[in-house]
Amino acid sequence: MTSQFHPSNGDPWPAPHHSEPVSGFVTVPGSKSLTARHLVIAALSSSPSRLSGALRSRDTDLMIEALRAMGTTIEGDGDDLTIIPAPLHGAHIDVGLAGTVFRFLAAVAALADGPVSFDGDAAMYARPIGPLLDGLEQLGVKITAGEGPRGRTLPLTVEGPASGSAVTVDASGSSQFVSALLLLAPHLPHGLTITHEGESVPSLPHVAMTVEALRRAGASIEESTDGPVSWTVAPGPLHPGHITVEPDLSNASPFLAAAVATGGTVTIPHWPAQTTQAGAHIVPILERMGATATLSDGNLTVTGPGSISGIDIDLRDAGELTPTVAALAALADSPSRLSGIAHLRGHETDRLAAIASEVTKLGGRCVETRDGLFIEPAPLHGGVVDSYEDHRMATFGAILGLVVPGISVIDIACTSKTLPDFPTMWEAITT
Incomplete structure (x- = not known):
């Protein structure tokens, strides 16, 4: 498929590699x-x-x-x-x-x-x-x-x-x-x-x-x-009053994926029992890929499986989770098909082309489909992952780096778009 996306610039960030299961309690900023x-x-x-x-x-x-x-x-x-x-x-x-x-x-x-x-x-x-x-x-x-x-x-x-x-x-x-x-x-x-x-x-x-x-x-x-x-919508005045913003559940997804990728355990506090955030879809997705999840007193805890199962899923309602899910799919033991996400070609970069390019660069097998991606298991090796100035592509590379030694990510600073201190938060769960 024809794609238009632009590689980013900046010094590569060595993605932390963790040969043991990660464990962490991660407080995520507001949505x-x-x-x-x-x-x-x-x-x-x-x-x-x-x-x-x-x-x-x-x-x-x-x-x-x-x-x-x-x-x-x-x-x-x-x-x-x-x-x-x-x-x-x-x-x-x-x-x-x-x-x-x-x-x-x-x-x-x-x-x-x-x-x-x-x-x-x-x-x-x-x-x-x-x-x-x-x-x-x-x-x-x-x-x-x-x-x-x-x-x-x-x-x-x-x-x-x-x-x-x-x-x-x-x-x-x-x-x-x-x-x-x-x-x-x-x-x-x-x-x-x-x-x-x-x-x-x-x-x-x-x-x-x-x-x-x-x-x-x-x-x-x-x-x-x-x-x-x-x-x-009827015309009329608005009076919001005092609003408290929920934590960003999509920004929590890479940390939960870290638990799945390594067979570890990560807890996110203040997880809402009910929400309109599309990021909440990450929980049933991870469960379908083999993880276990529990919500108790506002604390969501995800524990990874021994091996990751591939997934066939329509992500139309949660397209922002695609880079996270794709990273886990590249580490899975069976094929994955991610569909309903043709609109991602118009995001910060063409995310479908970017994911396919970066997985292939690392030795994996990932191809674009009409409305998504098809990913097959293949051994991955180290290399430089381009973020394309896209915060979710940067976290995609960080997830892969946990499992695959020798991965670095160009322009990790682009994560400041939505998560100002991502590198420090990520390193905290890998030390």
Whole structure:
């Protein structure tokens, strides 16, 4: 298959190799996805709010600085933030490599009193946003955008106001297109009905996360699956109050995978009994691959098997877990087929091409399929794993390095996108 992805730069990080089962108690910072949503909701609300346990990473700091540039007051340097909303004004936004900043604020910019321009890292130019821009134009928003390998992209300028109360969008490329419009919807004069048109929406738990966060702040949202999937949001003020952010379950997945890869045991505290985070899918996935998992008093403990079983699984609702699952599949004793993840070709890098390339480079057997990956057991050897400036590809390499000696990872610092101190946390469970 044709792929477009870009190798990263930086000195290789020697991935810790651990010939014995790992054992650790790992406290994971707050969810990036929840932090981003709550920040936007709070910035657009009708009263000040407080956010506790917020993730502070490159992505969330970019979101904070972008909202400040548009007029929102956000106080606090750590994970406890006070957000004081104000009318939005025109600004220039650096989105870095953060899809949430790029897509969420492209929609929110329609509420500003002047043009909002966007630019970011070179790799962001390959990330799709065209369907969202099409939807905003249906609402009368003026869009000026560049042309990239996947359609309209950076540099982008958005100029409102938005009008109308209905939009049709093809969200088959990213659930963030729906989430962005949902975040905008309560603030339009007549609310908004969003109808998805196209193949199924990937990562629907992320849409459910947006809906739940908005409802918690007071939004009225009706969902319909009778015919085309749609969401109808009534206009009205939001009052989030005090929000505590759950730990990031997707960021916990590499540490749990470390237990599976080595036959060890890892415990993650504060694991929610119920959540909209797609990262929660990691538990039944690991169990299907042979692990055991227990949840007691908020502590999730995963113990790895003697050998890892391959898996045939549709990851449509949890695509962000693909690099973690693929790393374990490359270490398994039977083949694995990961499907439902064609949309990963439009993430920080083309994750399907990147995984196939890196597994093959290390002596493994991994090929792309139409909508995923097929991985067969094969002995792996040491080598340099490229992260492609993608935090989840970096942790993919770290997982393999636990079992395969001589692996190093280029640009491990890119993990700061969502997990500011990953190398130290990783080394703590391997010493």
